[in-house]
Amino acid sequence: MSACIGQPLSWLTLERHVLAELEAAAAAATGEHLAACPACTAALGTIQADRRALPALPAALPVLPESSSGARTPFVLSEAAKRPRRRTYFAWAGGGLALAAAAVVVLIVRPPDRPRDGRELTASVRVKGAGVVTLTLVREREGAIAFDPPDVRDGDRWKVQLTCAPGGGAWVDVVVYQPGEPAAVALPAQRFGCGNGVVVAGAFRVTGGAATVCARLASDGRPPAAPPATPGAGMACARLSAAP
């Protein structure tokens, strides 16, 4: 891009020109300048050629925790992390007093983040209206960005990206499952349009170790407010182990 023939039209003026928001006199002057100035015409071209899609705004205003100073903190924290943790579930099995005396303890083999129907969790799911939607987790740890990392540590910041064929769209919220904890909605329901690596609005932290993060997708409106106790149909999920 070369230098302007005089005083460049500011980017703000160019943007307002594209939006047809300039007043008549300013619009006329801008048109005259553009007719004579290749540099400003090229700048205008970059605006007109930019067709990027922006992430949807939250369908409902997320409830953000208040910091001690009263300012809203920028992250949605896992409510689960604030409660005392139970490490395992136990069930007693036995056919009578004799067996009870033997105190057979059976660890429940299905952890709470495992689907009840025995399916394996996958990062892709087919959804009506959007086709195959693939989840990508983005982790920021001490300034370093990692895509689909294997583990989680307190203090990591997380974002979710979705990829599906352009033209489609659906509703999504993000649910975090942790052993021994109820499911927690980390990002509120929002509508998104398909594309490559579409960012789900908002960021969150997961504390308390291993977790399964699921994008819950729905085609006919926002997902029910209460997430299911375990990941199920219509969810694209990724497991995170606790970082050493």
Added chain:
Amino acid sequence: MEAVSDPRDAYLRYGPALVRKAERLLRNPDDAIDLVHGLFVDLIARPEITVDLPYLYRAVTNRCLNLIRDARGRARLLEREQPSLAPPSRLGDQARVVGLDLLGKLGARLDEGQLEVLVCRYLDEMTQDEIAVHLGVSRKTVGKRLVRAHEAIAELNAEHGGAA
């Protein structure tokens, strides 16, 4: 002058322009999108505000500068910086390279008003008259702030042997 009272309508109308603006400062599309998105999420909570593009331009400038002035935020931005996103200047002989690193260093020497004028002049490529209208200050004030910004850049150049 158009003004939009519904933040969602404003997001659809002005969001792309604001992301382009944020990208010129932050040199990273993801951070630019995050910043603009965050601005509108906050606006949803304040439905009483009617916004237009100049107002939102200022809001984006201030949010970007806050991020750049924060040492940790700046370090993260510098790691992800995509120099190709630096806009080619149309200012000719008056052009100055005002990048992330320089803005960060100037953050310790200039006040918010001076930094804002610097951004308006060299990244948004406004004239001094346009800056005065945009910021609601006199042309003389714009000139003074620019002089101070130029002095600070010269000081940095002297300290760093022209590397600033």
